[in-house]
Amino acid sequence: MTRNEVVGDDGSLTVELVALTPVIFLFAMMMLVFGRVADAHQQVAEAARAGAQTAAIKPTAADASQGSTSTVIGGQLDRTHLCANAHVVTDTSRFVPGGYVKVTVVCQIRLSDLAVPGIPGTTTVRATSTAPIDPYRSVG
Numbered sequence: 221m222t223r224n225e226v227v228g229d230d231g232s233l234t235v236e237l238v239a240l241t242p243v244i245f246l247f248a249m250m251m252l253v254f255g256r257v258a259d260a261h262q263q264v265a266e267a268a269r270a271g272a273q274t275a276a277i278k279p280t281a282a283d284a285s286q287g288s289t290s291t292v293i294g295g296q297l298d299r300t301h302l303c304a305n306a307h308v309v310t311d312t313s314r315f316v317p318g319g320y321v322k323v324t325v326v327c328q329i330r331l332s333d334l335a336v337p338g339i340p341g342t343t344t345v346r347a348t349s350t351a352p353i354d355p356y357r358s359v360g
Contacts, residue, residue, distance in 0.1 A: 267296035318355035
């Protein structure tokens with residue numbers, strides 16, 4: 221073979237496929253992880269909003285705390301299986317006419333079932349929502 225002869229590229233597609241398959245697979249798995257976390261964040265934010273709205277219409281601070289917890293855990297997050305462990309904190313320190321109520325939801329998201337190397341088994345998602353209390357109503 222002399223220097224001027226062109227050598228064929230037989231087998232180069234196989235080498236490219238072997239080199240790129242793990243990269244494409246890892247990219248697809250990372251999309252699954254980020255998609256699950258984004259979906260969980262959206263659901264936790266929606267649960268916090270629903271809990272705050274429920275708490276804002278309750279007549280007492282104790283009812284507001286109980287109502288927001290039951291709305292978040294029993295209603296919103298119960299429909300999804302993403303949240304492994306939910307914790308609801310209801311701040312009723314400004315539970316007066318014209319005040320507000322704040323609900324914080326903290327949820328641990330399971331990622332271990334995806335089996336992606338280097339990804340932790342769980343991650344924590346947190347969302348807070350505030351709802352105003354009607355200034356023209358009586359609060360007990």
